[in-house]
Amino acid sequence: MKRGWRALAIAVVAAVLVAALTPYLWVFLTSFKTRIDALSGTPVWLFAPTFEHYPQVFLDKGYLPLVWNSVFIAVSTTLLSLGVGTPAAYVLARHDFAGREDLFFFFLTTRMAPPISVVVPMFLLFTALGITDTPLAVILAHSTFNLSLVVWVMRGFFADIPREIDEAAMMDGNTRAGTFLRVLVPLAAPGLAATAILCFILSWNEFLYAFVLAAFESRTLTVGIPGLITPHGTLWGQVAAVAVVATLPIILFTFLVQRHLVRGLTFGAVKG
Amino acid sequence: MSARRILGGVLDRGVVPLLLTPSLVLLLLILVGPFFYMVGASFTDLSFSIPGRDGNFVGFDNYRRLVRDDPVFWSSFLLTLRFVVWAVAVEFVLGFALALLLYHHVRRRRFLLTGLLVPMMLAPVAVGLIWKLLLQGDFGMLTYYLRAVGVIDLRTALLSSPDLVLATIVAIDVWQWTPFVTLVMLAGLLSLPREPFEAAVMDGARPYQVFRDVTLPLLRPIVALVLLLRGIDAFKEFDKVFILTGGGPGSATELLSIYAYRVNFKNWDLGYGAVCAFMVYLVVLILCSVFYKAAFWGQAQRKRAGGRAA
Numbered sequence: 026m027k028r029g030w031r032a033l034a035i036a037v038v039a040a041v042l043v044a045a046l047t048p049y050l051w052v053f054l055t056s057f058k059t060r061i062d063a064l065s066g067t068p069v070w071l072f073a074p075t076f077e078h079y080p081q082v083f084l085d086k087g088y089l090p091l092v093w094n095s096v097f098i099a100v101s102t103t104l105l106s107l108g109v110g111t112p113a114a115y116v117l118a119r120h121d122f123a124g125r126e127d128l129f130f131f132f133l134t135t136r137m138a139p140p141i142s143v144v145v146p147m148f149l150l151f152t153a154l155g156i157t158d159t160p161l162a163v164i165l166a167h168s169t170f171n172l173s174l175v176v177w178v179m180r181g182f183f184a185d186i187p188r189e190i191d192e193a194a195m196m197d198g199n200t201r202a203g204t205f206l207r208v209l210v211p212l213a214a215p216g217l218a219a220t221a222i223l224c225f226i227l228s229w230n231e232f233l234y235a236f237v238l239a240a241f242e243s244r245t246l247t248v249g250i251p252g253l254i255t256p257h258g259t260l261w262g263q264v265a266a267v268a269v270v271a272t273l274p275i276i277l278f279t280f281l282v283q284r285h286l287v288r289g290l291t292f293g294a295v296k297g
Numbered sequence: 298m299s300a301r302r303i304l305g306g307v308l309d310r311g312v313v314p315l316l317l318t319p320s321l322v323l324l325l326l327i328l329v330g331p332f333f334y335m336v337g338a339s340f341t342d343l344s345f346s347i348p349g350r351d352g353n354f355v356g357f358d359n360y361r362r363l364v365r366d367d368p369v370f371w372s373s374f375l376l377t378l379r380f381v382v383w384a385v386a387v388e389f390v391l392g393f394a395l396a397l398l399l400y401h402h403v404r405r406r407r408f409l410l411t412g413l414l415v416p417m418m419l420a421p422v423a424v425g426l427i428w429k430l431l432l433q434g435d436f437g438m439l440t441y442y443l444r445a446v447g448v449i450d451l452r453t454a455l456l457s458s459p460d461l462v463l464a465t466i467v468a469i470d471v472w473q474w475t476p477f478v479t480l481v482m483l484a485g486l487l488s489l490p491r492e493p494f495e496a497a498v499m500d501g502a503r504p505y506q507v508f509r510d511v512t513l514p515l516l517r518p519i520v521a522l523v524l525l526l527r528g529i530d531a532f533k534e535f536d537k538v539f540i541l542t543g544g545g546p547g548s549a550t551e552l553l554s555i556y557a558y559r560v561n562f563k564n565w566d567l568g569y570g571a572v573c574a575f576m577v578y579l580v581v582l583i584l585c586s587v588f589y590k591a592a593f594w595g596q597a598q599r600k601r602a603g604g605r606a607a
Contacts, residue, residue, distance in 0.1 A: 034402035112316035146331035230420035
């Protein structure tokens with residue numbers, strides 16, 4: 026009985042892994058295939074690789090600046106959200122005041138806000154301000170969800186630090202601000218790092234805000250993807266090359282924050 | 298106490314609102330402002346494509362149009378509900394089953410969990426692209442194998458078949474998000490206190506009874522959480538479907554966000570588009586407040602149950 030379950034479990038685990046990874050593997054392989062192999066009617070698993078697609082799309086088609094745009098926007102929104110959100114998380118974790126829970130709920134609704142609803146007025150507003158198609162527009166837009174992510178997740182990390190530590194620091198003559206900056210932030214540093222990486226991933230992966238607010242000069246890598254798909258004669262090797270570059274760094278980052286992922290993705294409600 | 302100390306104390310207390318303010322200002326600027334702008338625009342005839350419609354006040358005309366004269370909105374609304382219910386239900390059943398299997402019968406889970414993370418962390422646009430490649434009618438890898446085993450016939454391409462396309466995007470969403478359910482449910486299972494299980498086994502409960510009478514009730518807050526989080530996200534679905542089908546063939550996959558996108562940024566009918574966007578917002582806000590209750594109700598419960606720190 027027990028043995029049967031184990032065999033079943035191993036079979037299921039193997040099947041799940043194959044199902045989860047094969048689609049990605051296929052795109053990875055396609056990025057090294059010649060046009061003939063890529064468009065073959067019967068799937069080609071073994072082939073002589075070509076490395077032409079990467080330079081073609083990133084240099085000849087000018088997709089390299091898109092990588093830079095993605096990095097710049099993701100790093101900026103991460104810094105902005107952490108800088109503004111961490112102090113707020115500390116206050117929500119440590120100080121009681123009327124309406125605290127309502128405020129906390131307010132931060133949650135901002136994370137949940139549907140991009141399609143926010144982006145319409147944001148587009149009109151940013152057009153009036155003349156900042157559409159600049160990185161600033163996308164950085165601000167991405168901070169809508171990243172700021173509340175920081176507030177929610179960091180509040181949990183601060184709450185995990187025993188209050189006695191604050192009290193001891195205050196006894197030693199630290200001010201509240203000093204306690205926060207010199208004692209609590211260093212203690213919460215692992216959480217801070219994990220949150221930063223999550224912010225980076227969310228911004229890097231985001232599509233709709235970036236697509237509407239910066240479709241030309243400042244477009245990100247995700248926005249560049251649809252432009253490569255045409256009804257006739259899509260160059261799948263190049264599309265796959267862009268997809269690989271747009272996803273590989275994120276997969277590596279994910280492994281770094283694996284331990285905190287459940288917590289980050291459930292807004293601290295479930296601690297992994 | 299010297300005056301300086303007291304003054305210092307007052308200043309120090311003042312730091313608290315100072316730490317909170319920047320985040321509130323930022324949110325007011327980029328979220329609350331646009332929100333009210335949207336509500337305001339929904340009472341106007343603002344359009345970038347029709348001359349003379351430059352934001353005149355029209356009262357509730359747009360809302361009347363939504364309720365009376367726009368069957369497309371409502372069919373899109375129903376389509377979205379079908380998408381959400383199917384996707385979340387399948388993800389939950391598969392994900393929970395996998396979590397239980399891992400919890401009870403697999404020791405070294407690390408490797409599998411790492412592999413499972415891949416689909417859910419990819420950019421949704423990239424997921425759409427991957428599946429578009431796999432499901433191409435003439436050379437798609439998956440199309441080839443599905444035809445080879447006879448699941449679909451030689452003339453069918455999943456993404457351009459009006460009957461199968463909704464099921465296909467549900468399946469792709471399931472591929473991407475089942476791992477999330479597994480991950481969270483497994484974390485939930487691992488966080489449960491041991492005592493109720495030991496007591497149940499001592500009382501001679503069978504495994505099925507333990508599951509029904511102990512595991513499920515204890516997990517209920519986390520189940521609610523997963524369903525709501527996935528429900529909210531699925532309701533907002535845009536990226537994958539935009540790449541995969543653009544809402545087609547016809548309007549077979551025109552989910553609410555895709556429809557709202559079309560009204561606003563293809564027809565440039567911004568006054569009416571604001572109403573559509575507002576409706577999506579409203580549904581999400583309702584789901585969100587339920588989520589909040591569920592999350593906190595869960596935390597209070599766990600505190601009462603004295604469960605191990607999760």
